[in-house]
Amino acid sequence: MHRSLPPLRALRAFEAAARHLSFAQAAAELGVTPGAVSHQIKALEDRVGAPLFHRLTRALRLTEAGEAALPLLTEGFDRLADGAARLQLRDDENLLTVSVSPGFGSLWLVPRLDRFRRQHPKIEVRIDGTDRLVDVANGEADVAIRYGPGGYTNVQSQRLFAMRATPVCSPGLLARGLPLQSPADLAHHTLLHVEWKEAEGSWRTWLLAAGATDVDPFKGPRFTKEEMAVRAALEGEGIALIGDRMAADHLASGRLVCPFSADLSTPLVFAYFLLSPLNWQDDPKITCFSNWVLAEAKLVGDLGSERH
Structure with missing residues (x-):
């Protein structure tokens, strides 16, 4: 054709x-x-x-x-x-394919991946950055990390962490002098939106919870990818509403700041889950990665697991 x-x-x-x-x-x-x-x-x-x-x-x-x-x-x-990749893929017992959304990969996983490589130098990691569904049970990827409500079937599902929706911005934006002492002050600022979070973690939901009913929750540019909203926030283009774990590295470095107290962050129902085959413990490379990523997640969030 x-x-x-x-x-x-x-x-x-x-x-x-x-x-x-x-x-x-x-x-x-x-x-x-x-x-x-x-x-x-x-x-x-x-x-x-x-x-x-x-x-x-x-x-x-x-x-x-x-x-x-x-x-x-x-x-x-x-x-x-x-x-x-499938044309070139070797039958290599040390090659580990990890399927992650591009946002989670760039904001959380990739900055930590060198620690895994140092601990397990013989395992070659291939990061498949995609939002599409992959069939872990049938070997389309060795493991996957996905954001959702849980309840996954035919796979081992272990929760990495839940998150809280948190407004973040660059220090430079605060230095411009516009007031940003309370949520009501957001009326004077640009809101950065992540489209796929409109059902959960939207500015509308956060502003209602914060009591800022006079702020237009729909103003400002919209992004299809979370990492694009974070980039705009880093450039001082506005204030992004991001899961706190996704912004953790930028907050720790001071590249981003939270303009409000932690009490104003709101819990998100969805969480990040590690998905692997039911017989994952039979594969040493999957075992190594699972144990490592669960330990990394424990540093930033509470742990839970479920098996279906």
Whole structure:
């Protein structure tokens, strides 16, 4: 079947730039110059006949067309990467494939992964960054980490940690002088939204719990990926409402701060779970990773487990 597609290089440049909201970071990821990324995106915009970014003075924002295309393209490149990996995959007993959402991977797992490699240097880790469902029971990945309500079937399910929705922003934003002493002061600030959290952990839910009924809970840009909202917060573009565990490293380093007291964070019903085959203890590499990630999670949250 013939598929009429724009050049793959242009699609890759757009997807990377849209995910990072930065031509420079996209260029670093792709191994090219920011000018090359800009050229490819301009060519793509000319081909589709519509702008894909709002180019602001110090930031990028996706247009409606760009927002609609990004999750589909990200999933498409994830699937291409999976397919290519399957062509090359060795029957290697030391290769461990870990499926995680891109947000959890970049914000929590990857910053800690070097500790696992130092403890288990013979295990080769492959991180499959995707939000799509994977069949751990049938070996599509060795283990998966997913955010949800629990109750997973046909797998070993162990809770890593629950979270609390916490407003975070850059210290530079506080230094600008706009008041931010109470939740009511959010009326003077930009709210950064994560679209997939509208059902839980939304600004509307948090503002109601905080009693800030005069603040518009829908104002501000929306992001399809949590890590994009965190990046915007780091750049001082507004205040993001993020699970506290996902912001833990940035908070510890001082790159992000909580403008309000911990009492104003709200518990989230969903949690992160480690999913592995029911016979996971028969595979040494899965056992090593499971024990390690559960120990890491214990440092930042309460532990629980369930088996179905």
